[in-house]
Amino acid sequence: MAARVLVAVAWACLGSGTAVGDITLSQDFDSGSLDVAASSVSGNTVSLVGRKTWTQTTPFNYSKYYRWVYFKASDVQGLTPTFQISSSAFLGDLSDHRYVYSYDQENWSFFDQGQVNTTTAKYVFGNTTAFAQDEVYIAYSLPYPVTRTIEHIARVAMSPFVSPTTSGTAGLVIGQSAGGTDDTGRTVSPHDLYGYKITDPSATGPKFKVLLAGGNHSCETMGNHALEGMIDFLLGSSPQAVALRRAAEFFVYPQVNPDGREAGYYRSSPENPDQDYNRVWNDPTGFTDLTAVRDAMILDTGGKVDYLFDFHGMFGPWSRDPYYSVSYSDLDYNFTKALAELEPTIIRDVDSGDPGMLRIWGSSASGLDAAHAFTAEFGAHPGVLEDRLDEMGANYARALGMVIAPVEVPEPATLVLLLAGIITLLLKRRFRRSGRA
Numbered sequence: 293m294a295a296r297v298l299v300a301v302a303w304a305c306l307g308s309g310t311a312v313g314d315i316t317l318s319q320d321f322d323s324g325s326l327d328v329a330a331s332s333v334s335g336n337t338v339s340l341v342g343r344k345t346w347t348q349t350t351p352f353n354y355s356k357y358y359r360w361v362y363f364k365a366s367d368v369q370g371l372t373p374t375f376q377i378s379s380s381a382f383l384g385d386l387s388d389h390r391y392v393y394s395y396d397q398e399n400w401s402f403f404d405q406g407q408v409n410t411t412t413a414k415y416v417f418g419n420t421t422a423f424a425q426d427e428v429y430i431a432y433s434l435p436y437p438v439t440r441t442i443e444h445i446a447r448v449a450m451s452p453f454v455s456p457t458t459s460g461t462a463g464l465v466i467g468q469s470a471g472g473t474d475d476t477g478r479t480v481s482p483h484d485l486y487g488y489k490i491t492d493p494s495a496t497g498p499k500f501k502v503l504l505a506g507g508n509h510s511c512e513t514m515g516n517h518a519l520e521g522m523i524d525f526l527l528g529s530s531p532q533a534v535a536l537r538r539a540a541e542f543f544v545y546p547q548v549n550p551d552g553r554e555a556g557y558y559r560s561s562p563e564n565p566d567q568d569y570n571r572v573w574n575d576p577t578g579f580t581d582l583t584a585v586r587d588a589m590i591l592d593t594g595g596k597v598d599y600l601f602d603f604h605g606m607f608g609p610w611s612r613d614p615y616y617s618v619s620y621s622d623l624d625y626n627f628t629k630a631l632a633e634l635e636p637t638i639i640r641d642v643d644s645g646d647p648g649m650l651r652i653w654g655s656s657a658s659g660l661d662a663a664h665a666f667t668a669e670f671g672a673h674p675g676v677l678e679d680r681l682d683e684m685g686a687n688y689a690r691a692l693g694m695v696i697a698p699v700e701v702p703e704p705a706t707l708v709l710l711l712a713g714i715i716t717l718l719l720k721r722r723f724r725r726s727g728r729a
């Protein structure tokens with residue numbers, strides 16, 4: 293604790309020493325989000341202003357808040373600037389949070405400093421060491437731009453276990469989003485919406501139907517990382533993945549709100565900026581993307597699935613662990629026990645939910661009639677990088693496998709007995725041969 297305080301003091305002193313007036317800020321890229329015009333650089337301090345992209349005013353005025361932040365700072369090499377952003381206008385809690393930075397938008401590190409100043413109502417962050425390159429990307433959490441979905445689709449399309457769904461093309465496209473213009477005047481081009489099926493085509497007979505979705509809330513990138521981890525596990529060569537592909541068909545809709553993601557929005561998209569995208573699944577009229585995805589889900593699955601997992605992200609406070617929401621009927625279900633074995637810190641949040649949530653519409657008879665539906669939430673916890681999110685996603689697959697496609701793993705005692713039997717057999721044969729000779 294004393295060491296942490298010392299580092300913080302040293303950082304504060306360092307921070308006041310260097311003038312960094314030349315730093316420029318930009319958000320002009322896939323998923324970028326910063327009110328650049330309202331942000332400013334003064335001496336050593338970079339004052340950031342978040343974009344308030346969810347414009348809903350009733351019943352609660354969300355238009356006063358920002359959430360997703362992702363920008364580029366240029367001309368920073370050798371500098372140790374202090375960044376600050378409002379903590380009171382952030383929808384969530386920034387205590388104990390850490391922003392991330394990257395020089396290449398691929399490899400991310402956590403800033404080593406970050407704290408809320410309660411007097412100024414600012415969250416203040418930075419590093420004790422200077423930036424090593426001239427351009428640095430800075431984000432609230434690990435980004436997952438639309439281009440990453442497109443790249444992942446290209447990879448999974450090569451798997452022999454991936455095929456188009458009934459509503460999809462050979463390129464795994466099930467429709468198009470609307471595109472539009474965002475609150476900063478940027479043009480968002482219409483995007484392909486993806487859907488595909490994972491199963492082992494050589495295994496015939498009745499199979500479980502499992503629906504996986506991500507990207508519903510446009511800034512909840514952590515959910516997309518975990519979903520990618522689950523998909524990569526399902527396409528892997530482990531005995532559990534082999535068994536799951538034989539036992540089930542997975543219908544995957546990895547990015548249901550790409551316009552909102554590209555525009556750097558946090559719960560909505562340029563087509564319906566005042567709407568929460570996870571409250572309209574029961575009536576997505578006027579939502580080009582969700583209408584196309586919902587129609588595809590119904591057609592592809594025949595309107596009936598056994599399991600539904602909707603991947604989301606969460607935004608502090610970090611006294612809370614990642615959790616998943618379930619309806620009451622799922623409380624004692626085997627999947628929740630299996631997941632608790634693999635991920636004891638993921639907590640279960642019993643919540644009857646809103647009729648327009650994908651989980652709730654998906655478990656309704658007029659929706660996908662899912663027997664078991666989950667909203668899986670993954671936090672931007674300090675220290676949690678991509679590998680850990682991938683692993684959590686993979687554990688969702690492993691837990692499902694424990695329930696619907698258990699793999700027989702011999703107990704160590706069984707293995708010893710088996711080995712002893714083989715040795716006895718070999719010795720006997722050798723003895724018989726030598727007896728004959």
Ligand SMILES: [Zn+2]
Nearest residue numbers: 509512604605
């Ligand atoms: Zn969400």
